[in-house]
Amino acid sequence: MTTLLRLCSAFLFLIWMACGAQAEEVIRDYHADITVLPDATIEVTETITVNAEGNEIRRGIFRDFPLYARDARGRRQQVDFELISVERDGRPEASRTESVSGGIRIYTGSADVFLQPGEYTYAITYRTGRQIRYFDDHDELYWNVTGNGWLFPIDRAGATVTLPDGAVPTRTTLYTGPSGSTAQNAREIPGSNGLEFETTRPLGPGEGLTIVLAFDKGLVAAPTSEDSTWWFIRDNLNTIIGFGGLAVIFLYYLRSWAAVGRDPPKGVVVPRWDPPEGISPALVNYIDNRGFSGAGWTALSAAALNLAVAGYVELDDLDSSITIRRTKKAVTGKLQSGEAALIAEIPSAGDALIIDKANGKKVQSVGNRFRQAIEKEHRNKYYKGNAGYTSLGIGLSIAVVASLFIFGDLDEDVYALIFVPTFFSVFFGTFTIGLVNSFRRGRSLFSKIIAILALALIGFVALSTMGLMLISMWIDLEATHQFPVLIAFGGILLVNLLFFFLMGAPTPLGRKLMDGIEGLRIYLTLAEKDRMNMAGAPTMSPSHFEKLLPYAVALGVEKPWSRTFETWLATAAAGAAAATAYNPAWYHGSNRSNLGDRIGGFSSSMASTIASTIPTPPPSSSSSSSGFSGGSSGGGGGGGGGGGW
Numbered sequence: 232m233t234t235l236l237r238l239c240s241a242f243l244f245l246i247w248m249a250c251g252a253q254a255e256e257v258i259r260d261y262h263a264d265i266t267v268l269p270d271a272t273i274e275v276t277e278t279i280t281v282n283a284e285g286n287e288i289r290r291g292i293f294r295d296f297p298l299y300a301r302d303a304r305g306r307r308q309q310v311d312f313e314l315i316s317v318e319r320d321g322r323p324e325a326s327r328t329e330s331v332s333g334g335i336r337i338y339t340g341s342a343d344v345f346l347q348p349g350e351y352t353y354a355i356t357y358r359t360g361r362q363i364r365y366f367d368d369h370d371e372l373y374w375n376v377t378g379n380g381w382l383f384p385i386d387r388a389g390a391t392v393t394l395p396d397g398a399v400p401t402r403t404t405l406y407t408g409p410s411g412s413t414a415q416n417a418r419e420i421p422g423s424n425g426l427e428f429e430t431t432r433p434l435g436p437g438e439g440l441t442i443v444l445a446f447d448k449g450l451v452a453a454p455t456s457e458d459s460t461w462w463f464i465r466d467n468l469n470t471i472i473g474f475g476g477l478a479v480i481f482l483y484y485l486r487s488w489a490a491v492g493r494d495p496p497k498g499v500v501v502p503r504w505d506p507p508e509g510i511s512p513a514l515v516n517y518i519d520n521r522g523f524s525g526a527g528w529t530a531l532s533a534a535a536l537n538l539a540v541a542g543y544v545e546l547d548d549l550d551s552s553i554t555i556r557r558t559k560k561a562v563t564g565k566l567q568s569g570e571a572a573l574i575a576e577i578p579s580a581g582d583a584l585i586i587d588k589a590n591g592k593k594v595q596s597v598g599n600r601f602r603q604a605i606e607k608e609h610r611n612k613y614y615k616g617n618a619g620y621t622s623l624g625i626g627l628s629i630a631v632v633a634s635l636f637i638f639g640d641l642d643e644d645v646y647a648l649i650f651v652p653t654f655f656s657v658f659f660g661t662f663t664i665g666l667v668n669s670f671r672r673g674r675s676l677f678s679k680i681i682a683i684l685a686l687a688l689i690g691f692v693a694l695s696t697m698g699l700m701l702i703s704m705w706i707d708l709e710a711t712h713q714f715p716v717l718i719a720f721g722g723i724l725l726v727n728l729l730f731f732f733l734m735g736a737p738t739p740l741g742r743k744l745m746d747g748i749e750g751l752r753i754y755l756t757l758a759e760k761d762r763m764n765m766a767g768a769p770t771m772s773p774s775h776f777e778k779l780l781p782y783a784v785a786l787g788v789e790k791p792w793s794r795t796f797e798t799w800l801a802t803a804a805a806g807a808a809a810a811t812a813y814n815p816a817w818y819h820g821s822n823r824s825n826l827g828d829r830i831g832g833f834s835s836s837m838a839s840t841i842a843s844t845i846p847t848p849p850p851s852s853s854s855s856s857s858g859f860s861g862g863s864s865g866g867g868g869g870g871g872g873g874g875g876w
Contacts, residue, residue, distance in 0.1 A: 242727040243355075250429065250466060250725060253461060254283070254829050255282065255384075256281070256282055256283060256284050256286055256287055256288055256383055257281070257282050257380065257383050257384050257385075257386060258279060258280065258281050258321045258383050258384065258385040258386065259275070259280040259281065259282060259350065259386050259387070260278070260279075260280040260379050260386065260387045260388075260389075261278075261279050261280075261385050261387065261388040261389070261440075262277070262278045262389045262390065262391070263276070263278075263376045263377075263390045263391070264276045264278070264387070264390075264391050264393075265276050265372075265376075265391065265393070266392075267363070267372060267390045267392065267393065267394050267395060267451060268395065268451070269395045269396075269450075269451055269452060269453050270451070270452050271360065271361075271362075271451040271453075272311070272358055272359065272362075273358070273359050273361045273362050273363075273372075273374075273562065274315075274356070274357075274358045275353070275354075275355075275356070275357055275358075275359065276354055276356045277294070277354070277355045277655045278352060278353070278354050278867045279292065279294075279352070279353045279354075279355070280350060280352045280353075281350065281351055281352075281353070281383070282349075282350050282427065283346050283348060283349060283350070283351055283576065284348050285345075285348055286345070287383075288346065288378060289339025289345055289346065290340040290341065290342060290344060290345055291319070291324070291338065291339035291341075291346065291353075292336045292339055292340075292353060293335055293336055293339070294336070294337045294339075294355055295335070295336050295337075295378070295380055296312060296334050296335050296336075296337065296357070296359075296378075297310075297333055297334040298312055298334045298335060299333060299334070300361070300362060300875045303505070306466070307466065308361055308462065308466045309361070309462075309465055309466050310359055310360060310361045310362060311358075311359055311360035311361055312335060312357060312358075312359050313357060313358045313359070314326070314328060314337060314355075314356075315356040315357055315358060316354075316355075316356045317337065317339050317353070317354070317355050317356075318353065318354040319339065319340075319351055319353050319354075320351060320352055320353070321352075321354075324339050324340065324353070325339075325340060325341045325344075325567055326338060326339050326340075337355060339355070341352055348649065348870075354506070354579050361462070361784060362374070363451055363452055365448075365454075366706070368448070369401060369445045369446065369447065370442065370445070370446055370447070370448050370450065370451060370453075371444065371445050371446075372389075372392070372442075372443070372444045372446075373441075373443050374441065374442050374444075375439060375440075375441045376388065376389075376390045376428075376439065376440045376442060377434070377439040377440050378439050379409060379410045379437055379438060379439040380437070380439075381436060381437070381438055381439070383436060384433055384434060384435050384436055385430075385433060385434040385438070386433050387429065387430060387433070388417075388429070388430045388434060388439075388440045389427070389428055389429035389440075389834060390427070390440070390442055391397050391423075391426060391427045391429045392426045392427075392429075392442070392444060393426070394426070394444075394446055395450055395451060396450070396452065398446055398447070398450055399425055399426065400424075400425040400426070400444040400445055400446050401445045401446055401447065402425075402444075402445045403419060403425040403428075403442065403443060403444050403445070404443045405417040405418070405419070405428055405439075405440070405441065405442050405443070406441040406443075407430060407432075407434065407437050407438065407439070407440055407441070408434075408438050408439075408605055409437050409439075410437075410439075412438075416430060416432045417429060417430045417431055417440055418431055425444065425662075426444075428440070428442055435658065439867075445515050448579075452463060455680075459785075468638065469635065469715065469716045469719075470715045470716075470719070472631065472634050472635050472638065472714060472719075473635060473718075473719025473720065473723075474715065474717050474719050474722075475527075475632075476627075476628075476630075476631030476632075476634070476635075476719070476723065477722045477723050477726065478630075479627070479631070480624060480627055480628055480631065480726055480727070481724055481726050482649060483623075483624055483627060484624050484726060484727075484730040484734070487623075487624070487730075487734065488730060488733055488734060490667040491617050491620060491622075491734070491736065492617060492730075492733055492734040492735065492736050493736060494737055494742065495736070495737060495738075495739050495742040496742075497742070497746065498742065498743060498746040499746070500746050500749045500750050500753070501750050502750050502751075502753040502754040502765060502767050503747065503750040503754055503756065504751075504754050504765075504768055504769055504775075504779075505749065505751075506747075506748075506751055506779075506782050507744050507747040507751075508792055509567075510744065510748075511534065511537065511567040511569060511570060512530070512533035512534060512536070512537045512781035512782045512784065512785040513530040513531070513532075513533055513534040513537075513567070513569040513570065513601075513605060514530075514567065514569065514605065514787065515748055515782055515785045515786065516529055516530040516533060516607065516785035516786070517530060517605055517606075517609065517613075518613045518741060518744050518745060519745065519748050519785070519786060521614045521735060521737070522614070524787075526598075527598055527601065527602040528598065528602075529784065529785065529787070530569065530602075530605070531573065531597075531598055531601050531643055531785040531787060532784055533781045533782070533785035534569050534570045534573050534601070534781070535555050535573065536780060536781040536784055537570060537781035538555075538570055538573065538574060539555075539782065539817035539818065540777045540778065540817060542558060542560045542816075542817065543557070543558060543562060543574060544556060544558060544574070544577065544817070545556055545558055545816070545817050545818070545819065546817060546818050546819070547819045548818070548819070552585055552586055552587035553585075553586040553587075554583050554584070554585050554586070555573075555577065555583065555584040555586070556577070556581070556582070556583040556584075557574075557577040557578070557579060557580055557582045557583070558580060558817075559580040562574065568604040568605050568607070568608045568609075569601055569604055569605040572600050572601045572603075572604035572605075573597070573601055576597050576600075584597065611738075612738065612740065612741070613735075613737060613738055613740060613741030613744060613745075614734060614735060614736070614738065614741050615735060615738060616735040617734045617735060617736070618733070620734055621730065621731055621734050624727060624730065625727060628723050628724075628726075628727055631723060631870060632720065632723065634655070635716065635719075635720075714856075748786070751779075751782060751786070752786050752788060754768075754783070755779060755782070755783050755786065755791065755792045756788050756792075771795070771796065771799040773796075773815070776792070776796040777815065779792065779794065780793075
């Protein structure tokens, strides 16, 4: 009984195997008739017999053909391709083509016509050029007959080659298997004079047949010098446009920078204990930073302190908010533009500007009017951004990138990967600018060391990440010769970013004022013993401290200036009494101990407190997508693959 069950099980298994084999979608026969024409073009008819079961092959098959090949020197070149006809079972068949990464896809059949299960024979005829390889002692047809990208197994594959004038090859060889394989499970058909070939075993999915035929020189036309020149331009058009455009953009920016972007020579800087004449603290911030720092809130904080020291406003520090309250003191003389705009917000005695999150929109409006007032009066007076030159450079860059997209030969993969050079160009541009700013005059040695260490750590992580990504991208894009496009694109973006930072330059008046401001910064950060050794320097006092405190805030050195004042209070003749007596009427804080340090801390946090009240804009969303990735396989011309749809 057990033996009978085993026999029945084996019989049923054989039936199941037979049914499974019968229902398999497979290429029964794949034969290519290849005609080499005297003008070195090739006309090919691929006859493909498939068994369709409605799984993958529902409407027809598709055939992918690479539009790039390697020449005799291994250089990538673009080939010509023209689809002539498509037939099914000897009758014309509907077809369409579409571009895929590295090639063209030919669809047979119609979207609204479904096939019944069974065998179908497709004949795809096309003409292609630049497929002959030229050597010193012979010419060669190196042809991937089937391609190595088919999704179905191939039971039999073969090829028949016709050379001009009935010529025969001087030698031949064959390869089978997956891409890169040197197996030779194929043979030259006896009596064919090296012109007919067939496989000796079935090919699995991803396996193909490749043939190589050498023949005498002169049998087909060799390219002329004009052809070679045109082909070189066509093959390297992406690189020519990308790197040529990068060179033009860089030279343009370099020449423009030499003409208008170079800073005037720096003058002699000496410590000074008074600000440049007629320059308010807010304007000091504007000139020193070649525009506002901290979105203008540092300048606004300095202006508020200056108005408070002058007695026009009082400042209340309530920990969670800041209040700027107008006093009864009338304004004498003309205030500078920024301070006039700020005082206009609280015109009458008792009026107050409360800076907290509840009043964020109002504070933002006040800040806008404050900045506009200063910029309207002083724009291009001390510093010229040379925006016209930068705009022309950006326009030139857009033209180069547009030329790449319009005239270049870009794969779909490149569109998805463009964000990589974009990200790293922006990163390294800002990294370089940050490194330069870390050495700005007046910054303490400790802050410079911290900035360098932070930038070095970020740079190491970024370089490591970029290295891995570049290696991965190189592996993916090297075969399609698209990697230089990304390098050129990133270079163009980086050049624009760096020269956007470099193109602006101080005017002669701005350079003179910057030298004076630098002298004030040196004085505000000097050690007390060095300040005391300066001939003619005023003695520290509450009034001297208060006079320069807004300028210290504008320059970001209020902490060392406040510590100097605290030291003076502690060492004054009546130190304890002086410290107790120092109680400015313009400041009301919740903590009155160590008042000098408290004021320094208040002024340093004032800008960040203001900025924190500004409403946060809603986040934006972005997305990216990746295209289909394919390409040539095997060796030489031809190749590709296919499947069902």
